[in-house]
Amino acid sequence: MKAGLTTSLGFALLGGIGIGLALSRARPPFRPPPDSAMPGGRLGAEIRLGEAIFNDPRHQAAAYVGNDLRCADCHLRAGRQAGSAPLWAAYVAYPAYRRKDHKVESFAQRLQGCFEFSMNGKPPPLGGKTLVALESYANFLARGLPVGPHAQGRLYRPISQPTTRPSYASGARLYAARCAACHGGNGAGLMANGTPVFPALWGKDSFNWGAGMADINHAAAFIHAFMPQNAPGSLSPQQAWDIATYIDSQTRPQDPRFTGNLAATRHLFHDTPFSTYGLSINNHVMGDPAETPPAGP
Numbered sequence: 001m002k003a004g005l006t007t008s009l010g011f012a013l014l015g016g017i018g019i020g021l022a023l024s025r026a027r028p029p030f031r032p033p034p035d036s037a038m039p040g041g042r043l044g045a046e047i048r049l050g051e052a053i054f055n056d057p058r059h060q061a062a063a064y065v066g067n068d069l070r071c072a073d074c075h076l077r078a079g080r081q082a083g084s085a086p087l088w089a090a091y092v093a094y095p096a097y098r099r100k101d102h103k104v105e106s107f108a109q110r111l112q113g114c115f116e117f118s119m120n121g122k123p124p125p126l127g128g129k130t131l132v133a134l135e136s137y138a139n140f141l142a143r144g145l146p147v148g149p150h151a152q153g154r155l156y157r158p159i160s161q162p163t164t165r166p167s168y169a170s171g172a173r174l175y176a177a178r179c180a181a182c183h184g185g186n187g188a189g190l191m192a193n194g195t196p197v198f199p200a201l202w203g204k205d206s207f208n209w210g211a212g213m214a215d216i217n218h219a220a221a222f223i224h225a226f227m228p229q230n231a232p233g234s235l236s237p238q239q240a241w242d243i244a245t246y247i248d249s250q251t252r253p254q255d256p257r258f259t260g261n262l263a264a265t266r267h268l269f270h271d272t273p274f275s276t277y278g279l280s281i282n283n284h285v286m287g288d289p290a291e292t293p294p295a296g297p
């Protein structure tokens with residue numbers, strides 16, 4: 001009797017949730033405006049410059065960039081792709097509190113962070129040409145989107161937890177079979193005539209230890225949703241966790257916040273199960289200055 005009541009109540013609740021889901025599914029996902037909708041004039045020029053920087057920071061913002069990555073390598077379709085930390089969803093979400101720095105950051109300050117860590121570079125000045133152009137581009141992409149931190153499609157699409165403890169050895173095998181053809185057996189990517197064709201996943205030309213992609217959970221989510229680029233969706237969550245564990249257990253440029261002491265730096269900035277920084281893996285200590293390329297310019 002009692003059980004029956006609980007069950008029917010459960011169904012009633014589930015029914016309610018079903019309707020809620022149906023309603024939210026019915027709302028069409030936000031679509032950022034196409035390039036053809038960019039305005040003319042001085043603002044239009046600024047928006048176009050922002051898009052050019054996003055697609056080619058090495059040449060368009062050289063002073064602040066220490067590797068050959070492009071913003072668009074990790075924020076796909078020039079920052080438009082939902083579930084790939086799109087610029088439009090980010091633009092409306094700031095100022096926001098960030099645990100990484102223990103403070104509330106503006107959108108422009110968040111952009112500075114991706115230069116410092118993902119681009120292994122240095123932060124462009126607030127109010128300077130580079131950030132104003134990127135802010136203009138992000139503002140354009142966000143036109144029509146309500147302000148707030150929960151835009152659907154923000155950040156990387158979360159991945160389910162691994163079923164077994166992620167395995168470096170399995171990640172190494174999968175990497176060789178599914179990724180190395182483009183990103184190289186040594187993770188260095190591929191350059192052709194000075195132009196990056198496939199981005200570096202580790203080594204001196206990749207993102208540094210402070211970058212979001214150096215955290216296994218972010219890398220696993222991205223890889224599961226979008227890689228291999230020629231067959232996205234073909235990896236199981238467990239396979240994505242294994243490969244991310246392998247990639248994020250390799251040499252890469254130093255965290256610019258390195259205090260001179262690995263244990264202290266791990267404690268301050270990397271004290272999570274998703275970072276291997278400061279840990280010993282296959283007899284290599286991750287971030288060991290003796291084996292670690294310096295942080296960027």
Ligand code: HEC
Pocket residue numbers: 054057069070071072073074075085086087089090091093110111114115118119134154155156207211212213218
């Ligand atoms: C190596 C990959 C990588 C590169 C290159 C990169 N980013 Fe990011 N970016 C990330 C990751 C990972 C996150 C955090 C995503 C998450 O938390 O789910 C992020 C977050 C962001 C955010 C905040 C998103 C939000 O919704 O809060 C912005 C804005 C951003 N990046 C801009 C840039 C810009 C501009 C560049 C180029 C100058 C750049 N990124 C280069 C990986 C990258």
Ligand code: HEC
Pocket residue numbers: 069072073074076175178179180181182183197198199200201213219222223227228229230235243
């Ligand atoms: C067919 C070539 C190809 C294959 C295979 C491939 N990638 Fe990529 N990968 C790319 C390209 C190109 C980009 C840049 C983003 C874009 O244009 O889609 C990229 C971007 C990335 C990024 C973000 C940029 C960076 O440097 O961190 C990661 C991480 C990544 N790939 C991991 C993988 C993993 C892991 C595999 C194997 C499961 C894989 N890729 C297989 C071509 C490939």
